[in-house]
Amino acid sequence: MFTESSRYYRQKVVDAVTKDGRTVKAVTLRRVPALAGESHVVRGNDRLDIMAGSRYDNPTMFWHLADANSKLQADDLVEETGRIIKVPES
Numbered sequence: 641m642f643t644e645s646s647r648y649y650r651q652k653v654v655d656a657v658t659k660d661g662r663t664v665k666a667v668t669l670r671r672v673p674a675l676a677g678e679s680h681v682v683r684g685n686d687r688l689d690i691m692a693g694s695r696y697d698n699p700t701m702f703w704h705l706a707d708a709n710s711k712l713q714a715d716d717l718v719e720e721t722g723r724i725i726k727v728p729e730s
Contacts, residue, residue, distance in 0.1 A: 645700040675728035682723045
């Protein structure tokens with residue numbers, strides 16, 4: 641269902657019933673572990689996919705940066721120049 645580079649790759653999928661009675665597939669909540677890393681000051685041209693490509697040799701792993709900073713919308717991390725974000729080791 642999810643590719644190996646997805647943050648949901650090994651996450652359990654369950655059946656859930658919507659308010660209108662339909663049964664749908666849903667991904668269970670994930671627990672985000674504390675990750676060791678370093679601080680990075682956001683510059684105006686920063687992009688998470690480029691940072692992930694440089695750091696992990698895989699630009700689709702940008703979600704590691706979102707997880708380390710407790711963000712669901714990863715791009716929010718680089719909207720504000722000067723913001724300090726955490727860049728995990730792996």
